[in-house]
Amino acid sequence: MAVITISRGSYSKGKEVAEGVAAALGYECISRDILLEASDRFNIPEIKLVHAIHDAPSILDRFTHGQLSYITQIQCALMDRVKHGNVVYHGLAGHILLQEIEKVLKVRILADPALRVAVVREREQVSEKEARRMIAKIDEERRKWTRRLYGVDPWDSSLYDLVICIDKIEVEGAVRLICQAASQEAFRLTEQDRQKLRDRALSCKLRSALLDLDPNVTVTSEYGNVLVFTRGDDRKAGRLEKKILSVAEGMDEINNIEIRPGEPKPSGDA
Amino acid sequence: MTVVIISAESYCNREKIAERTARDLGYACLGREALMEEASRQYHVPAQKLKEALKDPSSLLTKLSSTRTRALAYYQAALLSVLNKGSVVYHGEAGHMFVNEVSHVLKVRLTADLERRVEWKAARKKIPGKKARELLLKEDEQRQKWFQSVFGMNGMEPERFDLVINVAEIPPEKAAVTIVDTAKEVQFQPITYSVKAMQDQELASRVRAALIDAYPDVTVTARNGDISIKTKGLKKKEKITLLRDQVQKMEGVSHVELGP
Numbered sequence: 422m423a424v425i426t427i428s429r430g431s432y433s434k435g436k437e438v439a440e441g442v443a444a445a446l447g448y449e450c451i452s453r454d455i456l457l458e459a460s461d462r463f464n465i466p467e468i469k470l471v472h473a474i475h476d477a478p479s480i481l482d483r484f485t486h487g488q489l490s491y492i493t494q495i496q497c498a499l500m501d502r503v504k505h506g507n508v509v510y511h512g513l514a515g516h517i518l519l520q521e522i523e524k525v526l527k528v529r530i531l532a533d534p535a536l537r538v539a540v541v542r543e544r545e546q547v548s549e550k551e552a553r554r555m556i557a558k559i560d561e562e563r564r565k566w567t568r569r570l571y572g573v574d575p576w577d578s579s580l581y582d583l584v585i586c587i588d589k590i591e592v593e594g595a596v597r598l599i600c601q602a603a604s605q606e607a608f609r610l611t612e613q614d615r616q617k618l619r620d621r622a623l624s625c626k627l628r629s630a631l632l633d634l635d636p637n638v639t640v641t642s643e644y645g646n647v648l649v650f651t652r653g654d655d656r657k658a659g660r661l662e663k664k665i666l667s668v669a670e671g672m673d674e675i676n677n678i679e680i681r682p683g684e685p686k687p688s689g690d691a
Numbered sequence: 692m693t694v695v696i697i698s699a700e701s702y703c704n705r706e707k708i709a710e711r712t713a714r715d716l717g718y719a720c721l722g723r724e725a726l727m728e729e730a731s732r733q734y735h736v737p738a739q740k741l742k743e744a745l746k747d748p749s750s751l752l753t754k755l756s757s758t759r760t761r762a763l764a765y766y767q768a769a770l771l772s773v774l775n776k777g778s779v780v781y782h783g784e785a786g787h788m789f790v791n792e793v794s795h796v797l798k799v800r801l802t803a804d805l806e807r808r809v810e811w812k813a814a815r816k817k818i819p820g821k822k823a824r825e826l827l828l829k830e831d832e833q834r835q836k837w838f839q840s841v842f843g844m845n846g847m848e849p850e851r852f853d854l855v856i857n858v859a860e861i862p863p864e865k866a867a868v869t870i871v872d873t874a875k876e877v878q879f880q881p882i883t884y885s886v887k888a889m890q891d892q893e894l895a896s897r898v899r900a901a902l903i904d905a906y907p908d909v910t911v912t913a914r915n916g917d918i919s920i921k922t923k924g925l926k927k928k929e930k931i932t933l934l935r936d937q938v939q940k941m942e943g944v945s946h947v948e949l950g951p
Binding site (some may be wrong): 578585607 | 802804805848850852854856859860861865869872873879
């Protein structure tokens with residue numbers, strides 16, 4: 422039982438690898454569907470979510486509050502899907518969105534530029550020049566997005582547990598390698614790990630629901646015992662507390678909830 | 692007959708993983724130091740000189756580019772002679788840069804994040820973490836400079852390898868299993884074309900190493916035993932004849948073409 426993220430350059434056969442791994446291990450394979458889920462759940466047009474996760478801000482811009490909030494909603498939808506383990510997630514910055522989760526097997530699939538160009542040409546029916554331009558643009562966007570938001574370069578191989586060049590190893594070989602890695606102790610989820618995943622999904626879910634009330638809200642959860650940290654001052658605290666409690670009321674996974682207004686946000690939590 | 696080349700960041704258990712891989716595959720295992728000894732023996736150059744030329748980018752010796760060019764030519768020829776025999780695991784920093792487009796060569800990179808490497812270095816050297824970090828960063832910078840000065844590029848981009856393994860998460864014995872299994876994949880088994888490509892590269896590097904002392908600018912290519920040599924150092928007819936005769940006698944050479 423594991424959670425596997427497969428990061429890929431566009432047109433690098435990462436989808437085929439992810440589907441192969443999921444089929445071989447009997448896992449669920451998820452990707453773009455989390456956008457649809459986030460879109461349905463939070464009533465946000467899918468196109469806005471797509472832009473939030475694809476488009477990097479310009480050098481002078483920061484991510485807007487709206488974009489950050491969309492990314493949180495996507496993260497929430499993803500956490501909800503991976504919380505029971507046995508999942509292969511590919512695309513859309515999985516290794517970043519799940520970076521605080523231990524024991525995730527993080528894989529990156531690379532392909533020779535010539536192979537990517539050939540795939541684009543066949544799939545999009547464009548010239549070689551246009552294919553190169555498209556790939557360069559997508560790569561640059563992805564790089565900027567990750568750098569601006571998380572301060573890391575997605576091309577840095579130390580972010581991953583395995584980097585596989587698909588040219589020679591090919592899809593079947595990559596599938597075998599990933600399945601083998603996933604069976605290792607380091608990536609096998611224990612009951613305690615699964616509980617952490619459920620807690621993380623819960624804190625993400627509550628935070629997503631509270632973002633409109635307080636964009637700086639932070640939530641932690643341990644065995645369903647939830648702490649909510651807000652930056653609200655005393656004047657607003659009472660009102661905010663009421664709203665938080667009313668939102669939390671609909672969440673059966675919460676055993677107990679405490680609100681800590683004005684307390685600093687603990688690091689590493691949703 | 693498959694060849695495995697393992698490159699690694701420092702403190703990533705390169706030697707241990709290479710030895711385990713070689714043992715499980717039943718291959719020979721050779722490291723950088725042993726290869727330098729081999730190059731020194733084959734080309735009658737003191738091993739210490741080779742080490743200096745190949746290791747330290749700031750040493751005076753390496754600043755004399757012809758010295759480094761010669762040392763690199765000997766090193767490459769010795770390496771390709773070993774790799775050409777097949778069934779070998781070579782572990783060294785730059786091995787992957789010396790052999791290209793041979794499909795039965797599996798190129799692997801071992802990596803780990805800086806924090807873990809600092810931990811490992813501090814534990815192994817029994818020094819404080821801060822000191823270990825300083826030393827590691829300095830060593831990494833030296834390596835980058837070396838690659839830049841020798842190859843004119845970073846040389847460590849993941850795209851240069853078939854497989855990159857993060858040994859901070861995957862322990863050495865499991866990393867070795869992953870490499871062994873990959874080496875057994877059909878794509879890494881030798882085929883006639885890849886064997887010929889390796890033979891050509893080995894022959895070209897051997898001819899170049901034999902000529903580099905007299906002709907530092909020499910470039911050599913080989914195709915099925917046909918050798919093409921280019922150097923500006925050939926102006927007199929007698930020299931051309933001598934050089935042609937010298938190369939023609941070398942093992943594996945069937946025909947020699949010379950040009951400026």
